[in-house]
Amino acid sequence: xxxxxxxxxxxxxxxxxxxxxxxxxxxxxxxxxxxxxxxxxxxxxxxxxxxxxxxxxxxxxxxxxxxxxxxxxxxxxxxxxxxxxxxxxxxxxxxxxxxxxxxxxxxxxxxxxxxxxxxxxxxxxxxxxxxxxxxxxxxxxxxxxxxxxxxxxxxxxxxxxxxxxxxxxxxxxxxxxxxxxxxxxxxxxxxxxxxxxxxxxxxxxxxxxxxxxxxxxxxxxxxxxxxxxxxxxxxxxxxxxxxxxxxxxxxxxxxxxxxxxxxxxxxxxxxxxxxxxxxxxxxxxxxxxxxxxxxxxxxxxxxxxxxxxxxxxxxxxxxxxxxxxxxxxxxxxxxxxxxxxxxxxxxxxxxxxxxxxxxxxxxxxxxxxxxxxxxxxxxxxxxxxxxxxxxxxxxxxxxxxxxxxxxxxxxxxxxxxxxxxxxxxxxxxxxxxxxxxxx
Numbered sequence: 001x002x003x004x005x006x007x008x009x010x011x012x013x014x015x016x017x018x019x020x021x022x023x024x025x026x027x028x029x030x031x032x033x034x035x036x037x038x039x040x041x042x043x044x045x046x047x048x049x050x051x052x053x054x055x056x057x058x059x060x061x062x063x064x065x066x067x068x069x070x071x072x073x074x075x076x077x078x079x080x081x082x083x084x085x086x087x088x089x090x091x092x093x094x095x096x097x098x099x100x101x102x103x104x105x106x107x108x109x110x111x112x113x114x115x116x117x118x119x120x121x122x123x124x125x126x127x128x129x130x131x132x133x134x135x136x137x138x139x140x141x142x143x144x145x146x147x148x149x150x151x152x153x154x155x156x157x158x159x160x161x162x163x164x165x166x167x168x169x170x171x172x173x174x175x176x177x178x179x180x181x182x183x184x185x186x187x188x189x190x191x192x193x194x195x196x197x198x199x200x201x202x203x204x205x206x207x208x209x210x211x212x213x214x215x216x217x218x219x220x221x222x223x224x225x226x227x228x229x230x231x232x233x234x235x236x237x238x239x240x241x242x243x244x245x246x247x248x249x250x251x252x253x254x255x256x257x258x259x260x261x262x263x264x265x266x267x268x269x270x271x272x273x274x275x276x277x278x279x280x281x282x283x284x285x286x287x288x289x290x291x292x293x294x295x296x297x298x299x300x301x302x303x304x305x306x307x308x309x310x311x312x313x314x315x316x317x318x319x320x321x322x323x324x325x326x327x328x329x330x331x332x333x334x335x336x337x338x339x340x341x342x343x344x345x346x347x348x349x350x351x352x353x354x355x356x357x358x359x360x361x362x363x364x365x366x367x368x369x370x371x372x373x374x375x376x377x378x379x380x381x382x383x384x385x386x387x388x389x390x391x392x393x394x395x396x397x398x399x400x401x402x403x404x405x406x407x408x409x410x411x412x413x414x415x416x417x418x419x420x421x422x423x424x425x426x427x428x429x430x431x432x433x434x435x436x437x438x439x
Contacts, residue, residue: 003031003043027394035062038415038422040402051396051403051426052413056225056257058288060336061417067287070332074325083111083322090327097334098281098296101266105275106296110314111322115256115282116150118293119218121316122278123154125297126216126250132304132312138215138249141175142206144199146182146227149218149254158218161226176210178203180224181232184369184380192233199232200239207247216250216277221268222373225257228409229378231371237272244277250301251276256293260284260333261343261416264350264374277301287333292326342416350375352420353412356427366438378411381434388437395436401429410434 007029015021016029031043038061040048050058060067078088095109110125112118123141130138143149143158150156151164156172159165165172181199183192190198207214221237224230244251253276258268260281265271267279278301282293305314320326336342354372361367361379370379381388389405396403403410403426414426 006031006043023390027390030397037061037063038418046397046400048397048400048402049418049422049426049429050415051401051430052411053284053415054288054402055283056262056413057283057286058415059260059284059333060287061415062288064287064336066336067289067329067332070328070335071289071325074328078324080320080323080325082319084317088322088324088327090324090331091322094327094330094334097331098294102275102279102296106279106298108297108299108302110295110297110316112293112295112318113291113320113323113326114150114293115254115280116152116155117318118256118280118282118295119149119158119254120152120154121295122218122252122254122280123158123216124316125278125295125301125314126252128314129250129301129304130215132307137213140210140213140215142203142210142214142217142249143175143177144180144219144224145177146180146224146230147177147218147220148224148226149220149256164226176206176214178206180227180230181236182224182230183232183371184230193235196233196236197239200236200243203240204243207243207249211247211249214247214249216252217244218252218254220254221258222263222271223258223268223376226406228380228406229371229376229411231373231376231378234272237269237274241272241274241276250278252278252280254280256280256282258376261337261346262375262413264343264347266337266343285333286326286329287336289329290323290326291320292323292330346375346416349416349418349423350377352423353377353414353418353427356423357412360427360431361434364434375416376411376413378409381405381408381410381438383408383438385437391437392433396429396433398436399429399432401426401433403430403433 010029032040033043034041038050040050099107110121127139141158145160147160149158153171156165157175160177179199179202181196183195186195253269255268277298279296286292357377362370366382368380368382388408392405
């Protein structure tokens, strides 16, 4: 089928996400027909290096042969069964392996299909825990300024990104926000640790006044994605954990974007040597293959729901909860982590990415705050152009790279299979795109 025909059909029938559809009158959709490793191939044969892992989900490349083989095998045995009253090997094995990765600190997995659903599960589970504990007044939530935890109505309560939140404000029971420990906000002479401690002091003041009505604090550990790849020191997580313990407030770690090795450890929380009460995973956990999300919870949380009364059970469900195919993709993903010692290999890749980016951008007159945490690298661009993101994205495609800035923040989050030549291609393509977008 000609690419032009596919584009017209898509424009007439598909409502694309996070998109003003009218813009596609001048910025055509990109018709992708094939994926090969870190590359996407469009209908015209153009090869695009997927520098953002297709919205942060693709860990080990497109059409990965090992994940493909696992899914083919699973297709021949069981594609789906409801998880209410039934179980199956892939969901049990995945739950056991994830619990083991937390050292059994988070030993109970509750499944859904997308990140926002995981957020809602964690929030509902926290509030219901306090209700079961005889403290129903603890039903409010606090998040960091600039936080993003999803776009469903419940998740918007703890999402502080105006473009997502404001249009639906009448539907939302908004939570409170406290200052983010954004390392870019360091005053002269301050370190990232100082900023973290200052932000933690603000959190302490808030909890001191509102802990009686607060169920949980939710954070994106180490990197706040949609806020523009805001990065902060692990000291904040250590202090937040201690404050949550002191004021009897749950800590929810939203590792939907930053988990599965993105920050350098499998769970970002590991870098602060703390564990939350709830940990949300999605995106990369299935290798970018199938929708899957989950919330890991502690024994203490689980025990609060274990009772004869149905009203004390956790009352939440999804039709495709614990889907065997998605769980099998996740198991294949964990196999690759273990067999290839991915975290160690990523330290080498991250160094190469950082070296290439610093050589190309650190002296650029309009680049600010070049920063990196593991396999996430970002910088801000000083420009008054309101169309910078669209111009950069379009120019990047012309130079063979898929990069999609968040406002004026350019970021790299490539699959874990990129080699040195691909890293060079990615950084050079970004440099060419930057020059074109600023022209």
